[in-house]
Amino acid sequence: MKDRVFIRRKREKPQADTVREPARSLPIIARCDVAVVGAGIAGVAAALAASRNDAKVILIEKENMCGGLATLGMVLWYLPLCDGNGRQVMAGIAEELLKTSLRYGPGKIPDAWQEGGDIVERKKNRYRLLFNPAAFACALDELLLESRVEIMFDTRFCGVIKKKQGAISSLIVENKSGRSAVECCMAIDASGDADLCDAAGEAVSLFAWNRLSAWFYYCKDGEIKLFSGGEGRYLDPPRRGERVYNGLSWNDVSQINLDTRKLLLSKLEEIRQGKKDSEVYPVTIPSLPLFRMTRRLKGRYVLGEADVKRRFHDSIGVIGDWRKPGPIFFLPFRLLAGVKTPNLLTAGRTISTTVAMWDMTRVIPVCAVTGQAAGTAAALAVSTGKTVGTIDIRKLQEMLLAQGVLLSPRF
Numbered sequence: 001m002k003d004r005v006f007i008r009r010k011r012e013k014p015q016a017d018t019v020r021e022p023a024r025s026l027p028i029i030a031r032c033d034v035a036v037v038g039a040g041i042a043g044v045a046a047a048l049a050a051s052r053n054d055a056k057v058i059l060i061e062k063e064n065m066c067g068g069l070a071t072l073g074m075v076l077w078y079l080p081l082c083d084g085n086g087r088q089v090m091a092g093i094a095e096e097l098l099k100t101s102l103r104y105g106p107g108k109i110p111d112a113w114q115e116g117g118d119i120v121e122r123k124k125n126r127y128r129l130l131f132n133p134a135a136f137a138c139a140l141d142e143l144l145l146e147s148r149v150e151i152m153f154d155t156r157f158c159g160v161i162k163k164k165q166g167a168i169s170s171l172i173v174e175n176k177s178g179r180s181a182v183e184c185c186m187a188i189d190a191s192g193d194a195d196l197c198d199a200a201g202e203a204v205s206l207f208a209w210n211r212l213s214a215w216f217y218y219c220k221d222g223e224i225k226l227f228s229g230g231e232g233r234y235l236d237p238p239r240r241g242e243r244v245y246n247g248l249s250w251n252d253v254s255q256i257n258l259d260t261r262k263l264l265l266s267k268l269e270e271i272r273q274g275k276k277d278s279e280v281y282p283v284t285i286p287s288l289p290l291f292r293m294t295r296r297l298k299g300r301y302v303l304g305e306a307d308v309k310r311r312f313h314d315s316i317g318v319i320g321d322w323r324k325p326g327p328i329f330f331l332p333f334r335l336l337a338g339v340k341t342p343n344l345l346t347a348g349r350t351i352s353t354t355v356a357m358w359d360m361t362r363v364i365p366v367c368a369v370t371g372q373a374a375g376t377a378a379a380l381a382v383s384t385g386k387t388v389g390t391i392d393i394r395k396l397q398e399m400l401l402a403q404g405v406l407l408s409p410r411f
Contacts, residue, residue, distance in 0.1 A: 112124070158185075185343065192294070203297075232324060373405070
Protein backbone atom coordinates (compact mmCIF):
# COMPACT_ATOMS: atom_id res chain seq x y z
CA MET A 1 0.00 0.00 0.00
CA LYS A 2 2.87 2.38 0.82
CA ASP A 3 4.36 1.78 -2.62
CA ARG A 4 1.07 2.65 -4.29
CA VAL A 5 0.78 5.91 -2.32
CA PHE A 6 4.36 6.75 -3.22
CA ILE A 7 3.69 6.21 -6.93
CA ARG A 8 0.50 8.27 -6.80
CA ARG A 9 2.34 11.17 -5.14
CA LYS A 10 5.09 11.06 -7.73
CA ARG A 11 2.56 11.26 -10.56
CA GLU A 12 1.08 14.43 -9.11
CA LYS A 13 4.16 16.25 -10.38
CA PRO A 14 4.01 17.74 -13.91
CA GLN A 15 4.91 15.09 -16.46
CA ALA A 16 6.93 15.65 -19.64
CA ASP A 17 5.01 15.21 -22.93
CA THR A 18 7.89 13.43 -24.63
CA VAL A 19 10.90 11.26 -23.94
CA ARG A 20 14.07 11.15 -26.02
CA GLU A 21 15.08 7.88 -27.61
CA PRO A 22 18.85 7.46 -27.75
CA ALA A 23 20.34 7.63 -31.24
CA ARG A 24 21.65 4.36 -32.60
CA SER A 25 23.12 2.84 -35.72
CA LEU A 26 20.89 0.34 -37.48
CA PRO A 27 22.17 -2.77 -39.23
CA ILE A 28 21.25 -3.10 -42.89
CA ILE A 29 19.65 -6.54 -43.00
CA ALA A 30 18.85 -6.58 -46.71
CA ARG A 31 19.48 -4.76 -49.96
CA CYS A 32 17.17 -4.78 -52.97
CA ASP A 33 16.16 -2.99 -56.12
CA VAL A 34 12.53 -2.60 -55.07
CA ALA A 35 11.10 -2.66 -51.55
CA VAL A 36 7.32 -3.04 -51.26
CA VAL A 37 5.58 -2.12 -48.01
CA GLY A 38 2.42 -4.16 -47.50
CA ALA A 39 1.49 -7.61 -48.85
CA GLY A 40 -2.16 -6.99 -49.56
CA ILE A 41 -3.36 -7.45 -53.13
CA ALA A 42 -1.67 -4.24 -54.31
CA GLY A 43 1.63 -5.20 -52.70
CA VAL A 44 1.50 -8.75 -54.04
CA ALA A 45 0.83 -7.46 -57.57
CA ALA A 46 3.62 -4.87 -57.28
CA ALA A 47 6.12 -7.42 -56.00
CA LEU A 48 5.22 -9.94 -58.73
CA ALA A 49 5.48 -7.33 -61.49
CA ALA A 50 8.81 -5.92 -60.29
CA SER A 51 10.38 -9.35 -59.84
CA ARG A 52 9.13 -10.62 -63.19
CA ASN A 53 10.83 -7.61 -64.75
CA ASP A 54 14.18 -8.68 -63.30
CA ALA A 55 14.27 -6.56 -60.16
CA LYS A 56 15.38 -7.96 -56.80
CA VAL A 57 12.31 -7.49 -54.60
CA ILE A 58 11.65 -7.55 -50.86
CA LEU A 59 8.03 -7.57 -49.71
CA ILE A 60 7.54 -6.24 -46.16
CA GLU A 61 4.38 -7.33 -44.33
CA LYS A 62 3.44 -6.59 -40.70
CA GLU A 63 1.08 -9.58 -40.50
CA ASN A 64 1.92 -13.25 -41.07
CA MET A 65 -0.13 -13.83 -44.20
CA CYS A 66 -0.43 -12.23 -47.62
CA GLY A 67 -3.64 -10.83 -49.03
CA GLY A 68 -4.50 -8.09 -46.55
CA LEU A 69 -8.21 -7.41 -46.27
CA ALA A 70 -8.94 -10.03 -48.94
CA THR A 71 -7.66 -12.84 -46.72
CA LEU A 72 -7.09 -11.63 -43.15
CA GLY A 73 -10.05 -9.27 -43.40
CA MET A 74 -12.23 -11.89 -45.11
CA VAL A 75 -13.51 -9.41 -47.69
CA LEU A 76 -13.86 -12.31 -50.06
CA TRP A 77 -15.59 -10.93 -53.14
CA TYR A 78 -13.24 -10.67 -56.09
CA LEU A 79 -15.14 -7.79 -57.64
CA PRO A 80 -15.70 -7.44 -61.41
CA LEU A 81 -12.98 -7.28 -64.02
CA CYS A 82 -15.58 -5.99 -66.51
CA ASP A 83 -17.56 -2.82 -67.08
CA GLY A 84 -20.98 -4.45 -66.67
CA ASN A 85 -21.72 -4.07 -70.38
CA GLY A 86 -19.94 -7.22 -71.48
CA ARG A 87 -16.47 -5.73 -71.90
CA GLN A 88 -13.46 -6.88 -69.91
CA VAL A 89 -11.46 -3.86 -68.69
CA MET A 90 -8.93 -5.45 -66.33
CA ALA A 91 -6.57 -8.33 -67.09
CA GLY A 92 -2.88 -9.03 -66.48
CA ILE A 93 -2.09 -9.78 -62.83
CA ALA A 94 -5.62 -8.68 -61.86
CA GLU A 95 -7.01 -11.65 -63.80
CA GLU A 96 -4.16 -13.94 -62.77
CA LEU A 97 -4.91 -13.36 -59.09
CA LEU A 98 -8.62 -13.98 -59.63
CA LYS A 99 -7.73 -17.40 -61.07
CA THR A 100 -5.12 -17.97 -58.36
CA SER A 101 -7.81 -17.56 -55.70
CA LEU A 102 -9.36 -20.79 -57.02
CA ARG A 103 -6.17 -22.90 -56.88
CA TYR A 104 -6.95 -24.61 -53.56
CA GLY A 105 -10.48 -23.61 -52.78
CA PRO A 106 -14.06 -23.51 -53.95
CA GLY A 107 -15.31 -20.91 -56.39
CA LYS A 108 -15.97 -20.71 -60.09
CA ILE A 109 -15.47 -18.24 -62.91
CA PRO A 110 -18.90 -17.42 -64.37
CA ASP A 111 -19.66 -19.54 -67.45
CA ALA A 112 -20.11 -16.44 -69.59
CA TRP A 113 -16.51 -15.44 -68.87
CA GLN A 114 -14.99 -18.79 -69.69
CA GLU A 115 -13.19 -19.01 -73.03
CA GLY A 116 -15.76 -18.70 -75.82
CA GLY A 117 -18.44 -17.48 -73.40
CA ASP A 118 -21.61 -15.89 -74.71
CA ILE A 119 -21.38 -12.11 -75.18
CA VAL A 120 -25.05 -11.54 -74.34
CA GLU A 121 -24.64 -13.47 -71.08
CA ARG A 122 -21.57 -11.41 -70.22
CA LYS A 123 -23.78 -8.33 -70.14
CA LYS A 124 -26.03 -10.06 -67.61
CA ASN A 125 -23.34 -11.64 -65.43
CA ARG A 126 -20.26 -9.69 -64.38
CA TYR A 127 -16.78 -11.19 -64.30
CA ARG A 128 -16.44 -11.73 -60.54
CA LEU A 129 -16.45 -14.54 -58.00
CA LEU A 130 -16.51 -15.48 -54.32
CA PHE A 131 -13.27 -17.05 -53.05
CA ASN A 132 -12.06 -18.82 -49.93
CA PRO A 133 -9.62 -16.56 -47.99
CA ALA A 134 -7.50 -19.38 -46.52
CA ALA A 135 -7.05 -21.06 -49.87
CA PHE A 136 -6.21 -17.74 -51.54
CA ALA A 137 -3.57 -16.93 -48.91
CA CYS A 138 -1.80 -20.25 -49.44
CA ALA A 139 -1.84 -19.78 -53.21
CA LEU A 140 -0.42 -16.25 -52.90
CA ASP A 141 2.58 -17.56 -50.94
CA GLU A 142 3.34 -20.02 -53.72
CA LEU A 143 2.90 -17.43 -56.47
CA LEU A 144 5.34 -15.01 -54.81
CA LEU A 145 7.96 -17.66 -54.12
CA GLU A 146 7.67 -18.96 -57.69
CA SER A 147 8.50 -15.41 -58.82
CA ARG A 148 11.54 -15.17 -56.49
CA VAL A 149 10.07 -12.52 -54.20
CA GLU A 150 11.65 -12.40 -50.74
CA ILE A 151 8.93 -11.99 -48.09
CA MET A 152 9.51 -10.45 -44.65
CA PHE A 153 6.54 -11.43 -42.48
CA ASP A 154 5.96 -10.07 -38.99
CA THR A 155 7.92 -6.96 -39.97
CA ARG A 156 6.56 -3.48 -39.37
CA PHE A 157 7.60 -0.49 -41.47
CA CYS A 158 8.70 2.31 -39.12
CA GLY A 159 10.22 5.12 -41.19
CA VAL A 160 12.54 6.18 -43.98
CA ILE A 161 16.09 7.39 -44.40
CA LYS A 162 16.42 9.85 -47.26
CA LYS A 163 19.31 11.22 -49.26
CA LYS A 164 19.95 14.95 -49.54
CA GLN A 165 18.14 15.12 -52.88
CA GLY A 166 15.01 13.64 -51.30
CA ALA A 167 15.23 10.06 -52.53
CA ILE A 168 14.66 7.20 -50.11
CA SER A 169 17.83 5.23 -49.44
CA SER A 170 16.50 2.82 -46.79
CA LEU A 171 13.34 1.76 -45.04
CA ILE A 172 13.48 1.39 -41.26
CA VAL A 173 11.75 -1.80 -40.11
CA GLU A 174 11.30 -3.70 -36.87
CA ASN A 175 10.70 -7.39 -36.24
CA LYS A 176 11.86 -10.23 -33.98
CA SER A 177 15.45 -9.52 -35.03
CA GLY A 178 15.16 -5.97 -33.74
CA ARG A 179 15.18 -2.58 -35.42
CA SER A 180 17.06 -2.49 -38.73
CA ALA A 181 17.11 -1.10 -42.26
CA VAL A 182 16.33 -2.37 -45.75
CA GLU A 183 18.32 -0.56 -48.41
CA CYS A 184 16.51 -0.04 -51.71
CA CYS A 185 16.63 1.79 -55.03
CA MET A 186 12.85 2.14 -55.37
CA ALA A 187 10.11 1.98 -52.75
CA ILE A 188 6.41 1.16 -53.24
CA ASP A 189 3.77 2.06 -50.68
CA ALA A 190 1.14 -0.68 -50.68
CA SER A 191 0.40 -0.29 -46.98
CA GLY A 192 -3.24 0.62 -47.56
CA ASP A 193 -2.77 3.60 -45.22
CA ALA A 194 -0.12 5.63 -47.10
CA ASP A 195 2.27 4.97 -44.22
CA LEU A 196 5.32 5.18 -46.45
CA CYS A 197 4.08 8.26 -48.31
CA ASP A 198 3.44 10.04 -45.02
CA ALA A 199 6.82 9.07 -43.58
CA ALA A 200 8.54 10.31 -46.74
CA GLY A 201 6.92 13.75 -46.36
CA GLU A 202 4.41 13.47 -49.18
CA ALA A 203 1.12 15.39 -48.93
CA VAL A 204 -1.73 13.06 -47.96
CA SER A 205 -5.52 13.20 -47.61
CA LEU A 206 -7.38 11.64 -44.69
CA PHE A 207 -10.68 9.82 -44.27
CA ALA A 208 -11.97 9.91 -40.71
CA TRP A 209 -15.34 8.14 -40.62
CA ASN A 210 -14.98 4.42 -41.12
CA ARG A 211 -17.95 2.41 -39.89
CA LEU A 212 -18.38 -1.12 -38.63
CA SER A 213 -18.84 -4.10 -40.92
CA ALA A 214 -18.76 -7.84 -40.38
CA TRP A 215 -17.44 -10.67 -42.57
CA PHE A 216 -17.21 -14.12 -41.06
CA TYR A 217 -17.95 -17.80 -41.47
CA TYR A 218 -20.21 -19.48 -38.95
CA CYS A 219 -21.68 -22.89 -38.33
CA LYS A 220 -25.42 -23.35 -38.02
CA ASP A 221 -26.72 -26.82 -37.22
CA GLY A 222 -23.63 -28.44 -38.71
CA GLU A 223 -23.52 -26.37 -41.93
CA ILE A 224 -20.80 -23.75 -42.61
CA LYS A 225 -22.19 -20.46 -43.89
CA LEU A 226 -20.93 -16.97 -44.72
CA PHE A 227 -22.14 -13.69 -43.26
CA SER A 228 -21.13 -10.48 -45.02
CA GLY A 229 -22.53 -7.07 -44.33
CA GLY A 230 -22.17 -3.73 -42.63
CA GLU A 231 -23.03 -0.09 -42.82
CA GLY A 232 -23.88 0.87 -46.40
CA ARG A 233 -23.63 4.65 -46.05
CA TYR A 234 -19.96 4.82 -45.21
CA LEU A 235 -19.16 7.83 -47.43
CA ASP A 236 -21.67 10.06 -45.65
CA PRO A 237 -20.38 12.35 -42.89
CA PRO A 238 -21.21 10.97 -39.43
CA ARG A 239 -24.43 11.88 -37.71
CA ARG A 240 -24.31 13.57 -34.33
CA GLY A 241 -23.17 11.10 -31.69
CA GLU A 242 -22.39 8.36 -34.19
CA ARG A 243 -19.27 6.29 -33.48
CA VAL A 244 -16.85 6.30 -36.40
CA TYR A 245 -13.19 5.31 -36.65
CA ASN A 246 -10.33 7.20 -38.29
CA GLY A 247 -7.90 4.28 -38.50
CA LEU A 248 -4.79 6.31 -37.74
CA SER A 249 -4.78 6.26 -33.93
CA TRP A 250 -4.03 3.26 -31.74
CA ASN A 251 -7.22 3.63 -29.73
CA ASP A 252 -9.43 3.70 -32.83
CA VAL A 253 -7.67 0.60 -34.17
CA SER A 254 -8.19 -1.20 -30.87
CA GLN A 255 -11.79 -0.09 -30.57
CA ILE A 256 -12.86 -1.09 -34.07
CA ASN A 257 -11.44 -4.57 -33.44
CA LEU A 258 -13.41 -4.89 -30.19
CA ASP A 259 -16.58 -3.43 -31.66
CA THR A 260 -16.36 -5.63 -34.77
CA ARG A 261 -16.35 -8.73 -32.61
CA LYS A 262 -19.27 -7.40 -30.59
CA LEU A 263 -21.13 -6.83 -33.86
CA LEU A 264 -20.25 -10.35 -34.96
CA LEU A 265 -21.67 -11.83 -31.77
CA SER A 266 -24.84 -9.78 -32.10
CA LYS A 267 -25.29 -11.01 -35.68
CA LEU A 268 -24.87 -14.59 -34.48
CA GLU A 269 -27.58 -13.98 -31.88
CA GLU A 270 -29.89 -12.71 -34.63
CA ILE A 271 -29.13 -15.85 -36.65
CA ARG A 272 -29.84 -17.96 -33.56
CA GLN A 273 -33.22 -16.18 -33.29
CA GLY A 274 -33.38 -16.62 -29.55
CA LYS A 275 -33.31 -20.43 -29.76
CA LYS A 276 -30.87 -21.48 -27.04
CA ASP A 277 -30.67 -25.03 -28.36
CA SER A 278 -29.76 -23.88 -31.88
CA GLU A 279 -26.14 -24.80 -32.66
CA VAL A 280 -24.72 -21.52 -34.01
CA TYR A 281 -21.11 -20.50 -33.47
CA PRO A 282 -18.33 -18.58 -35.27
CA VAL A 283 -15.84 -20.53 -37.37
CA THR A 284 -13.48 -17.94 -38.89
CA ILE A 285 -13.45 -14.22 -38.11
CA PRO A 286 -11.40 -11.26 -39.47
CA SER A 287 -7.94 -10.77 -37.98
CA LEU A 288 -7.45 -7.27 -39.41
CA PRO A 289 -9.31 -4.09 -38.49
CA LEU A 290 -11.90 -3.54 -41.22
CA PHE A 291 -11.06 0.01 -42.28
CA ARG A 292 -12.24 0.83 -45.78
CA MET A 293 -10.17 3.98 -46.19
CA THR A 294 -7.74 5.94 -44.00
CA ARG A 295 -5.07 7.96 -45.83
CA ARG A 296 -4.07 8.46 -49.48
CA LEU A 297 -1.46 10.28 -51.54
CA LYS A 298 -2.09 13.77 -52.91
CA GLY A 299 -0.41 13.32 -56.27
CA ARG A 300 0.14 15.56 -59.26
CA TYR A 301 -3.28 14.51 -60.51
CA VAL A 302 -6.37 13.66 -58.48
CA LEU A 303 -8.76 11.30 -60.28
CA GLY A 304 -12.45 12.00 -59.81
CA GLU A 305 -15.82 10.84 -61.10
CA ALA A 306 -15.79 13.64 -63.67
CA ASP A 307 -12.92 11.78 -65.37
CA VAL A 308 -15.23 9.01 -66.60
CA LYS A 309 -13.99 7.78 -70.02
CA ARG A 310 -11.30 10.50 -70.10
CA ARG A 311 -8.12 9.24 -71.74
CA PHE A 312 -4.65 10.19 -70.51
CA HIS A 313 -1.35 10.12 -72.34
CA ASP A 314 0.21 8.29 -69.37
CA SER A 315 -2.56 5.73 -68.83
CA ILE A 316 -1.43 2.52 -67.13
CA GLY A 317 -4.74 0.68 -67.01
CA VAL A 318 -8.53 0.80 -67.18
CA ILE A 319 -11.05 0.05 -64.45
CA GLY A 320 -14.82 -0.31 -64.21
CA ASP A 321 -17.23 0.69 -61.48
CA TRP A 322 -17.91 -2.33 -59.26
CA ARG A 323 -21.07 -0.68 -57.92
CA LYS A 324 -22.90 -0.26 -61.22
CA PRO A 325 -22.53 -1.19 -64.90
CA GLY A 326 -21.31 1.27 -67.49
CA PRO A 327 -18.63 3.73 -66.32
CA ILE A 328 -14.97 3.11 -67.11
CA PHE A 329 -11.94 5.10 -66.01
CA PHE A 330 -8.43 5.29 -67.43
CA LEU A 331 -5.74 5.56 -64.75
CA PRO A 332 -2.88 8.01 -65.36
CA PHE A 333 0.53 7.06 -64.03
CA ARG A 334 0.59 10.35 -62.09
CA LEU A 335 -1.85 8.84 -59.55
CA LEU A 336 0.91 6.50 -58.37
CA ALA A 337 3.98 8.76 -58.33
CA GLY A 338 5.37 10.57 -55.31
CA VAL A 339 5.70 14.32 -55.76
CA LYS A 340 8.56 15.14 -53.38
CA THR A 341 10.23 11.74 -53.41
CA PRO A 342 11.79 10.75 -56.77
CA ASN A 343 11.90 7.01 -56.09
CA LEU A 344 8.51 6.51 -54.44
CA LEU A 345 5.39 4.94 -55.94
CA THR A 346 2.11 3.93 -54.37
CA ALA A 347 -0.54 1.34 -55.25
CA GLY A 348 -3.92 0.15 -54.09
CA ARG A 349 -6.22 2.25 -51.98
CA THR A 350 -3.54 4.93 -51.43
CA ILE A 351 -3.46 6.31 -54.97
CA SER A 352 -4.37 9.95 -55.63
CA THR A 353 -8.17 10.27 -55.98
CA THR A 354 -11.16 12.18 -54.70
CA VAL A 355 -13.14 10.68 -51.80
CA ALA A 356 -15.90 9.46 -54.13
CA MET A 357 -13.35 7.89 -56.49
CA TRP A 358 -11.50 6.40 -53.53
CA ASP A 359 -14.49 4.17 -52.88
CA MET A 360 -14.26 2.86 -56.44
CA THR A 361 -10.50 2.30 -56.50
CA ARG A 362 -9.96 0.68 -53.08
CA VAL A 363 -11.17 -2.78 -54.19
CA ILE A 364 -9.25 -5.95 -55.07
CA PRO A 365 -9.04 -5.80 -58.90
CA VAL A 366 -8.08 -2.11 -58.98
CA CYS A 367 -5.43 -2.75 -56.33
CA ALA A 368 -3.99 -5.43 -58.61
CA VAL A 369 -3.99 -3.11 -61.66
CA THR A 370 -2.23 -0.28 -59.84
CA GLY A 371 0.12 -2.72 -58.12
CA GLN A 372 1.22 -4.20 -61.44
CA ALA A 373 1.79 -0.73 -62.87
CA ALA A 374 3.81 0.40 -59.84
CA GLY A 375 5.95 -2.75 -59.80
CA THR A 376 6.65 -2.57 -63.52
CA ALA A 377 7.48 1.14 -63.33
CA ALA A 378 9.82 0.56 -60.40
CA ALA A 379 11.69 -2.18 -62.26
CA LEU A 380 11.93 0.03 -65.34
CA ALA A 381 13.29 2.92 -63.28
CA VAL A 382 15.95 0.69 -61.72
CA SER A 383 17.05 -0.80 -65.05
CA THR A 384 17.30 2.59 -66.77
CA GLY A 385 18.56 4.67 -63.86
CA LYS A 386 15.53 6.97 -63.99
CA THR A 387 13.26 8.50 -61.36
CA VAL A 388 9.50 8.02 -61.29
CA GLY A 389 9.14 11.43 -62.90
CA THR A 390 11.49 10.75 -65.79
CA ILE A 391 10.80 7.16 -66.84
CA ASP A 392 9.76 6.59 -70.44
CA ILE A 393 5.96 6.35 -70.26
CA ARG A 394 5.69 4.78 -73.71
CA LYS A 395 8.15 2.08 -72.71
CA LEU A 396 6.17 1.47 -69.51
CA GLN A 397 2.95 1.13 -71.51
CA GLU A 398 4.63 -1.30 -73.92
CA MET A 399 5.81 -3.42 -71.00
CA LEU A 400 2.34 -3.45 -69.42
CA LEU A 401 0.70 -4.45 -72.71
CA ALA A 402 3.22 -7.27 -73.12
CA GLN A 403 2.25 -8.48 -69.62
CA GLY A 404 -1.44 -8.69 -70.51
CA VAL A 405 -2.59 -5.37 -69.05
CA LEU A 406 -5.51 -3.74 -70.87
CA LEU A 407 -5.06 -0.09 -71.78
CA SER A 408 -8.42 -0.18 -73.59
CA PRO A 409 -11.51 -2.34 -72.91
CA ARG A 410 -11.62 -5.82 -74.44
CA PHE A 411 -14.79 -6.85 -76.28
